[in-house]
Amino acid sequence: MSFKGTESYIATDDLMVAVNAALALERPLLIKGEPGTGKTVLAQEVAAALGRALIPWHIKSTTKAQQGLYEYDAVARLRDSQLGDPRVHDISNYIVRGKLWEAFEAERPPVLLIDEIDKADIEFPNDLLLELDRMEFHVYETRQVIRAARRPMVIITSNNEKELPDAFLRRCFFHYIRFPDPATMARIVEVHYPGIKPALLREALMVFFEVREVTGLKKKPSTSELLDWIKLLLAEDLAPEDLRATDQRAAIPRLHGALLKNEQDVHLFERLAFMARRDGR
Numbered sequence: 001m002s003f004k005g006t007e008s009y010i011a012t013d014d015l016m017v018a019v020n021a022a023l024a025l026e027r028p029l030l031i032k033g034e035p036g037t038g039k040t041v042l043a044q045e046v047a048a049a050l051g052r053a054l055i056p057w058h059i060k061s062t063t064k065a066q067q068g069l070y071e072y073d074a075v076a077r078l079r080d081s082q083l084g085d086p087r088v089h090d091i092s093n094y095i096v097r098g099k100l101w102e103a104f105e106a107e108r109p110p111v112l113l114i115d116e117i118d119k120a121d122i123e124f125p126n127d128l129l130l131e132l133d134r135m136e137f138h139v140y141e142t143r144q145v146i147r148a149a150r151r152p153m154v155i156i157t158s159n160n161e162k163e164l165p166d167a168f169l170r171r172c173f174f175h176y177i178r179f180p181d182p183a184t185m186a187r188i189v190e191v192h193y194p195g196i197k198p199a200l201l202r203e204a205l206m207v208f209f210e211v212r213e214v215t216g217l218k219k220k221p222s223t224s225e226l227l228d229w230i231k232l233l234l235a236e237d238l239a240p241e242d243l244r245a246t247d248q249r250a251a252i253p254r255l256h257g258a259l260l261k262n263e264q265d266v267h268l269f270e271r272l273a274f275m276a277r278r279d280g281r
Contacts, residue, residue, distance in 0.1 A: 014175070
């Protein structure tokens with residue numbers, strides 16, 4: 001099966017090519033892009049479109065690669081030995097399976113999502129090189145080899161906070177999700193809010209893209225923030241003219257808390273609005 005997008009996820013042609021190339025090559029698909037551009041949701045939609053289970057592994061700064069394979073709970077075994085529990089004689093009772101183990105032993109090849117890999121330590125990708133390449137690993141405590149009967153599809157997301165090692169990149173098919181253009185963004189909004197009035201959508205997109213173009217903005221609003229903002233516009237039943245200002249670039253947008261996520265950017269818009277009012281006198 002090939003991925004052609006879904007009813008709830010607008011995939012560009014180059015993104016569909018990337019997903020299908022990773023499927024054909026049986027390589028991990030490394031997805032980069034701005035936060036909020038739908039990288040994590042892509043894995044969910046690919047799994048749904050292909051009829052596969054999704055196994056998500058959300059990475060934190062403290063996550064270790066070993067946790068994706070398995071963990072040996074020595075503390076629990078020591079406690080049980082002190083209590084005379086007969087389970088202590090079988091060490092496999094204290095092996096906690098990780099997400100890769102779960103994916104390798106699934107009856108049908110699932111979609112394994114390794115989400116935000118760049119949050120972890122720089123050695124994290126290196127520690128998974130062989131496991132993702134060979135689709136197998138060794139359990140030293142039980143002397144088992146866990147091997148995938150069929151390779152799961154692996155989707156890895158990154159916000160580009162850290163550079164990934166070249167050896168890791170070589171084993172992946174790479175795709176950068178470009179920020180949607182206005183036409184694609186309009187399709188995305190219409191999927192989430194069918195029936196939205198064209199005039200309101202047009203005006204909202206104009207304001208949104210003008211906000212993104214403001215020089216000095218610390219954090220540009222993303223797709224997810226646009227969708228939140230439009231939800232508020234619809235809830236408040238605002239008309240297109242309610243979004244207009246004398247100078248769109250200088251005015252603070254209505255309900256701007258959905259778009260501007262730090263005080264520096266709010267102060268920037270306040271200064272621009274003040275300067276516009278002063279110059280208009």
